[in-house]
Amino acid sequence: MMITLLMSFFALATAAQSVDAAAPFLPKHKTKSLAKTRALELRGGAGPIDAETAAKIIGGLAIGTVADKFCNKSYGVHGELSPTDARQTIDHNLSIFSAGVVMYSLLFRNDISWNLAMALGNLPWAFRALGDLLNESSKTTGPSNIGSSLIFLFASAAAYGGLTAADWAGNAFKAASLFALTSGLPCLFAPAEASKLWGMKGATEMTNGMITGVGVTLTGFGAFMAALAWGDDVITAVGKKAIVDMLCLIKAMYFSPEWASLGISKAAVYFWLILNAVAAYSILVK
Numbered sequence: 001m002m003i004t005l006l007m008s009f010f011a012l013a014t015a016a017q018s019v020d021a022a023a024p025f026l027p028k029h030k031t032k033s034l035a036k037t038r039a040l041e042l043r044g045g046a047g048p049i050d051a052e053t054a055a056k057i058i059g060g061l062a063i064g065t066v067a068d069k070f071c072n073k074s075y076g077v078h079g080e081l082s083p084t085d086a087r088q089t090i091d092h093n094l095s096i097f098s099a100g101v102v103m104y105s106l107l108f109r110n111d112i113s114w115n116l117a118m119a120l121g122n123l124p125w126a127f128r129a130l131g132d133l134l135n136e137s138s139k140t141t142g143p144s145n146i147g148s149s150l151i152f153l154f155a156s157a158a159a160y161g162g163l164t165a166a167d168w169a170g171n172a173f174k175a176a177s178l179f180a181l182t183s184g185l186p187c188l189f190a191p192a193e194a195s196k197l198w199g200m201k202g203a204t205e206m207t208n209g210m211i212t213g214v215g216v217t218l219t220g221f222g223a224f225m226a227a228l229a230w231g232d233d234v235i236t237a238v239g240k241k242a243i244v245d246m247l248c249l250i251k252a253m254y255f256s257p258e259w260a261s262l263g264i265s266k267a268a269v270y271f272w273l274i275l276n277a278v279a280a281y282s283i284l285v286k
Contacts, residue, residue: 119162
């Protein structure tokens with residue numbers, strides 16, 4: 001599924017490039033170059049690398065996490081997972097991938113507008129929720145139909161608003177980002193309760209830990225999209241996401257026994273903690 005989403009994203013990006021003259025689909029009032037220019041004017045880059053390079057490293061690594069097996073191996077999780085736990089791995093990766101899509105669009109491409117980038121960042125979750133509804137996942141692994149409908153409502157509204165450059169798109173982006181953020185925090189801080197709230201089924205001894213992992217990445221994704229929706233340039237938003245990701249990893253590793261019980265590799269966690277710390281300092285500190 002993750003590979004399919006990746007292929008769909010690049011197909012949409014290519015289509016956007018070929019219809020550059022279509023203003024409703026590809027508005028030009030906010031562009032990657034303007035966002036980068038404003039960002040670089042605001043800071044001097046106190047860290048060991050410049051702000052744009054730091055943001056691109058984070059964005060490139062986000063795109064590289066689309067393989068579920070790579071994600072599990074990188075954190076030291078081995079063996080076959082139950083259907084419920086396997087879907088948590090996909091959801092964990094989907095938040096990273098969705099943020100990576102936006103970073104790629106605004107940092108590596110000159111032909112993708114801000115509205116389109118925000119739309120592309122919400123599309124994976126819209127597809128995910130629609131698939132859950134059509135496949136009746138509520139009867140097997142969850143989430144409930146109400147949960148999937150809410151995800152689809154917020155994500156599809158933001159995607160449609162961005163694709164059509166609707167006047168209300170900004171509000172849709174804000175609503176979707178807040179929904180992601182408020183969905184991620186309960187998973188991070190109270191995974192058992194979050195599992196019940198979302199109507200998950202077929203739980204194993206690993207499920208709460210896997211849901212905690214979803215909370216880590218979903219909270220980071222929500223914070224990143226909220227920063228963009230409320231006017232931050234992409235580089236600043238990446239810096240703020242790095243801080244949130246770092247705090248979420250610390251919470252999961254040292255204060256969430258459910259996540260630690262999965263046998264998560266401390267070396268992998270330390271790598272991401274150091275990377276996020278360096279990126280945040282390089283981007284946000286003058």
